[in-house]
């Protein structure tokens with residue numbers, strides 16, 4: 642699917658043409674130079690404010706770029722219905738394509754107990770306006786992308802044994818990572834039509850630390866990762882086309898951006914401040930493009946966050962003669 646994206650670009654930020662659109666939308670928002678990669682011990686408050694600042698910029702994306710997803714295939718980032726989805730018997734169904742080589746992703750997993758609350762609120766607000774032109778993320782698959790061992794931009798081939806070794810290395814990381822208590826800071830709609838939840842961290846191992854531990858554990862991983870180290874986000878839905886209009890309005894008179902802002906405000910009113918707990922990290926081989934997002938084929942290794950790092954360090958110190 643990446644090769645089907647138009648290669649035209651309008652700004653330096655869109656020159657990366659081989660990233661799946663869903664990933665690219667995040668990537669282009671985050672074109673800040675990556676600075677000090679959050680050395681462990683960075684105070685939580687400074688990471689939180691970096692995160693808040695990032696979320697502010699992401700919230701402005703729809704105003705800056707407009708509802709680009711309504712313009713079909715005209716922009717290099719748009720996710721059009723025909724690229725990734727079909728409508729069959731009145732339902733939106735993903736068109737799955739094999740990812741070759743498979744993408745290897747590390748994601749934090751949101752328990753369906755929490756995801757169901759969010760999914761219900763999102764559907765209540767959006768479904769009445771977007772029958773057949775919206776895709777809702779499966780609430781059994783809500784996730785937060787952390788770190789890729791291989792991605793489309795920079796595929797890192799690996800044998801079965803190497804994949805096992807990678808999964809083991811990630812498991813050792815998760816043993817030392819503590820479960821996170823998180824709070825939904827805000828919901829935003831990007832100019833590419835993706836409804837995202839942006840989260841703050843109240844306790845547990847910060848995503849910035851998790852990413853740097855994964856970087857250490859996976860030395861072959863692509864140098865260029867797809868997300869800002871502080872970002873903690875979940876995709877809730879993808880809007881694929883224009884809303885159904887009330888009879889008295891017509892397309893040219895409707896201010897789409899305002900309409901979308903109103904819907905997003907309604908979702909925020911329902912679930913802003915929602916608290917959740919993350920206790921699993923998944924090492925996922927995505928055998929279809931965007932498998933996690935589109936219910937595609939994948940192999941998942943579910944890893945429990947053990948929070949026993951301090952003990953491990955202590956044992957190691959005792960074992961190492963000085």
Ligand SMILES: *[C@@H]1O[C@H](CO)[C@@H](O)[C@H](O)[C@H]1NC(C)=O
Pocket residue numbers: 779780781782936
């Ligand atoms: C959602 O994901 C679960 C778990 O993978 C799966 O069993 C279920 O079929 C999915 N739902 C849909 C509508 O694809």
Ligand SMILES: *[C@@H]1O[C@H](CO)[C@@H](O)[C@H](O)[C@H]1NC(C)=O
Pocket residue numbers: 889890891892893894
């Ligand atoms: C549709 O929108 C155009 C442009 O705003 C307006 O001139 C026209 O009167 C509208 N038509 C209806 C039926 O509302």
